[in-house]
Amino acid sequence: MSWKSYFSTSVGKKLQMSLTGIFLITFLVVHAYINAQIFWNDGGEEFGHLAHFMGTNPVIRTIEIGLFAFLLLHVIQGLVLWARNVGSRKSRYAVSKRNETSRWYSRSMGLLGTLILLFLILHISMFWAPNRASQTIGNGELDLYGMMRDEFQNPVIVVIYVLGCISLAWHLVHGFYSAFQTLGLTTNRYKGAIKAVGVGFSIIVPLIFALMPIAFYLQWIQ
Amino acid sequence: MEHYHMNLTLKVWKQKNKNDKGRFETYEVKNISSEMSFLEMFDVLNEQLIAEGKEPIAFDHDCREGICGACSMYINGRAHGPWHHTTTCQLHMREYKDGDTIVVEPFRANAFPVIKDLVVDRTAFDRIIQAGGYISVNTGNAVDANAIPIDKHNADEAFAAAACIGCGACVAACPNASAMLFTSAKVSHLALLPQGEPERTTRVADMIRQHDKEGFGGCTNIGACEAECPKGISLENIARLNREYMAATFRGGSKNSI
Numbered sequence: 010m011s012w013k014s015y016f017s018t019s020v021g022k023k024l025q026m027s028l029t030g031i032f033l034i035t036f037l038v039v040h041a042y043i044n045a046q047i048f049w050n051d052g053g054e055e056f057g058h059l060a061h062f063m064g065t066n067p068v069i070r071t072i073e074i075g076l077f078a079f080l081l082l083h084v085i086q087g088l089v090l091w092a093r094n095v096g097s098r099k100s101r102y103a104v105s106k107r108n109e110t111s112r113w114y115s116r117s118m119g120l121l122g123t124l125i126l127l128f129l130i131l132h133i134s135m136f137w138a139p140n141r142a143s144q145t146i147g148n149g150e151l152d153l154y155g156m157m158r159d160e161f162q163n164p165v166i167v168v169i170y171v172l173g174c175i176s177l178a179w180h181l182v183h184g185f186y187s188a189f190q191t192l193g194l195t196t197n198r199y200k201g202a203i204k205a206v207g208v209g210f211s212i213i214v215p216l217i218f219a220l221m222p223i224a225f226y227l228q229w230i231q
Numbered sequence: 232m233e234h235y236h237m238n239l240t241l242k243v244w245k246q247k248n249k250n251d252k253g254r255f256e257t258y259e260v261k262n263i264s265s266e267m268s269f270l271e272m273f274d275v276l277n278e279q280l281i282a283e284g285k286e287p288i289a290f291d292h293d294c295r296e297g298i299c300g301a302c303s304m305y306i307n308g309r310a311h312g313p314w315h316h317t318t319t320c321q322l323h324m325r326e327y328k329d330g331d332t333i334v335v336e337p338f339r340a341n342a343f344p345v346i347k348d349l350v351v352d353r354t355a356f357d358r359i360i361q362a363g364g365y366i367s368v369n370t371g372n373a374v375d376a377n378a379i380p381i382d383k384h385n386a387d388e389a390f391a392a393a394a395c396i397g398c399g400a401c402v403a404a405c406p407n408a409s410a411m412l413f414t415s416a417k418v419s420h421l422a423l424l425p426q427g428e429p430e431r432t433t434r435v436a437d438m439i440r441q442h443d444k445e446g447f448g449g450c451t452n453i454g455a456c457e458a459e460c461p462k463g464i465s466l467e468n469i470a471r472l473n474r475e476y477m478a479a480t481f482r483g484g485s486k487n488s489i
Contacts, residue, residue, distance in 0.1 A: 011483075012480060015436075015476070015480040018436075018439050018440060018443050018476075019409075019411075019439070019442070019443050019448070019449030019450070020411075020439050020449070020450070020472070020473060020476050021476075022449065023449060023450065023451070023473075024473070024477070090449050090451070093448060093449060094406070094407035094408075094409070094448035094449055094451065095407075096341075096448075097340060097341050097342070097407055097408040097409070097446060097447060097448035098339055098340050098341060098407075098408040098448070099341055100253075100339050101339070102305060102308065102336055102339055103255065103334060103336060104305075104307055104308040104334045104336070105305075105308045106307070106308035106309055107308075107406065107455065109308075109309065109313075109458075110309070110404055110454075110455040110458035110459050111406070111453045111454055111455040111458065112453075115451070115452070115453045115454065116406050116453055118451065183452070186452070187451065187452040190452045190466070190469070190470055190473075191452065191473055192473065192474075193470045193471065193472075193473040193474030193477065194470070195466075195467070195470045196467060196470060197465075197467055200467070
């Protein structure tokens, strides 16, 4: 069986979700680490160094293209699988006690993913897109730290960011474990550890992200 | 436990055939013993219906001791009712009290079309088995059962997977109507044994392909199947199926090679 035919079955599509998901998880770690430099409260100096490196290094810029490609694949395959799965039961149960056998977030990955995507569109259009546009037309990099400080004075933006982080947290609680289950790594020996690390990751990383707009809004950092 | 009697209201799905739209009918049953099984309660209802000159309710059943996988029913929002590791025939009326209303539906999935009332067509499972859930054995004298030594751990795991009775509760419970737990149990119990080795690379790919072709949804690792399985088939089998599928592709095997 060829790899093309491998990836075309429901299990193969799920593996694409898993691999792209793990790539996006590693991206989150890098993104959270760099942005957390703002908590030094040094006027954005340390953050500025790393942001400059990420914005100009050719290797990182190449990986960035991969990031968008994988994000797109994750979204498209997610929608394809969602449509198939929803369509596989045309006549619905009159009574269904689903909460007794599964968790709401594991059944709501499509919804949570859509919320994250909507948040990402806003987020990218606020920081990444204007910065790259400025670089492309030769005006150089923008002062991302200053932009964060200004944008996060708006309480509406802060609330949207926190809601985006909450959607991400629930998406990750299922997504982290699920990615490893799909790779076949959740044997009885490792299942507990993978689930525990997944829950920890799902709390810590979105919390670091959520603290950024909150910290600027409450002027913990200047 | 104290023995008692109860009167119940049943809302049961009635559907003439595959093409009928179907609807709920309400029935009253009286003087049901707490020691009856759920299916015996249905026997009482059907006898009552026959006595009244009405058509009885069609439902699947066979061994009535929880091992054949024939009975189904989605009872008050749960496949095989509310009890853990239990088929409908082993669900007993002591679960209910006088005056309760019970809603009974068929297992619902596109791949399980309703034949009549609560009876659904589960032959999709047979076709998944036909696609690869077998081993090749040459004819001749029966081989001594203990001729091939098998690792104790693998033997136990294979046996646990082979406990799948193919009832379809995993499909009924799955929000995606996926049959991945069933398929993974059938892949697992053969993949773990030396007898399953000759078809190992073709089996998993062919069975997954047939699973998809039957119109079951994909697995999204929700775990409702494992929670609802009357035989306690573990999600670890799905992890194994995923590994087997990857390994099979590396080795490049499938009888329907494309």
